Amino acid sequence: MKTFDEVFGRAPDVTASAPGRVNLLGEHTDYQGGFVLPTAIPQDTTVHxxxxxxAEHRVYAADLERHARFPVGANAEPHFAQYVAGALALAGVQEGVDVHVTSTVPMGAGLSSSAALEVSTLRAARELFALDLDDVRVAQIAQRAEIEFAGVNCGIMDQMASSLADARRMLRLDTRTLERETLPLPGGAQVLVIDSGVPRSLAESGYNTRRAEVEEASRLLGVHELRDVTDVQVVETLPEPLNRRARHVVTENARVLAAVNADAAAFGQLMNASHASLRDDYEVSHPKVDELVELLQTHADVFGARMTGAGFGGALVALVREGAAEAVAADVLAQYDGPGRRVVP
Structure with missing residues (x-):
């Protein structure tokens, strides 16, 4: 793996990092003004x-061993560099920079490797050019970069979590107002993250389709966003599959609000219900993910488990008895025959 010095022939001016995230509850609600409950993970992305x-930017992704060059203010090819291009352009960077990227956040696993790249790029640019950007503004620019340059019509959760969360507490976020608070995990519990080994790509999956479906559901119900629907019975007036898509968003918002004061057992049940909703109503799971979730949910030391991220493969998150994560992972993975399975430490 080449260093910045080896690629560009000198030392970098600045270095910045940002973490990936795992979402405990509140999946596919952030682009409908809903509530989410993510936490940062120890793995991060570092930008030199x-x-x-x-008048051009030069980017080297060390883990991929790939280069990209593109004019200042322009988009980039290949796809990995689009997140960097968007962050730099939307932050107003008007002179060429060299960018060296390394990351320990698994790509294609639903742990927000793209948000970590956007936020770390913006943090480096903020330091290098003395940009007047607070952490919320960094998240907002990062979200725009993903939408406008990478073509993923995402909500704000991933970027807010990467910019503001830490790995020791949960971030309860209202994605409409950006009101937020940090909360402890339920007592006697810890988080376990497992990558199913089934890769997925947001831009090539049904993510944008799902977003269009809930936007149409909102329009038919006469509300700005499904966040404004509190009676789940209202969504049953919608045609298939819009009724199920909207049902997930409405019930998922309720689960996040209920989880704020829940003990570990109750929190786990909310996670189990969330996965069922994502699998059946939102239809963004995958058979191998469902298999692994079921193995976790039936383990004696697991309070609850669910897919995490946009879906169609990727990672799972479980709330397990404190101190039991390593043993749970070993037990479950011994029974799972999915591709490339691994624990995210």
Whole structure:
């Protein structure tokens, strides 16, 4: 793996990092003004950056061993560099920079590797150019970068979690107002994250389709966002599959609000219900993910488990008895025959 010095022939001017995230509850609600409950993970993305005195940006992704060059303010090819291009352009960077990226956040696992890349790029640019950007503004620019440059019509949760959360507490976030608070995990519990080994790509999956479906559901119900629907019976007036898509969003918001004061057992049951809703109503799970979730949910030391992220593969999150995560992971993975399975430590 080449260093910044080896690629660009000098030392970087600045270095910045940002973590990935795992979402405990509140999936597919952030683009409907809903409530989410993510936490950061220990894995992060690191960006080394330096001015290059030209009118183009040069990006090297060390883990992929891939290069990209593109004009200042323009989008990039290949796809990995689009997140960097969007962050730099939307932050107003007007001179060329060299960017070296390394990451321990698993890609394609639903742990927000893209948000970590966007936020770490913006943090480096903020330091290098003394940009007047607070952490919320960083998240907002990062979200726009993903939408406008990478073509993923995402909500704000991933970028807010990467910019503001830490790995020791949960971030309860109202994605409409951006009101937020940090909360402890339920007593006697810890988080376990397992990558199913089934890769997925947001831009190539049904993510944008699901977003269009709930936007149509909102329009038919005459509300700005499904966040404004509190009576789940209202969604049953919608045609298939819009009724099920809306049912997930409405019930998922309720689950996040209920989880704030829940003990570990109750929190786990809310996670189990969330997975069932994502599988059946939102239809964003995957058979191998469902298999692994079931193994977790039936383990004696697991309070609850669910898919996490946009779906169609990727990672799972479980709330397990404190101190039992390693043993639970070993037990469950011994019974699972999915591809490339691994624990995210």
């Amino acid at each position: 950056m330096g001015r290059n005195g030209t």
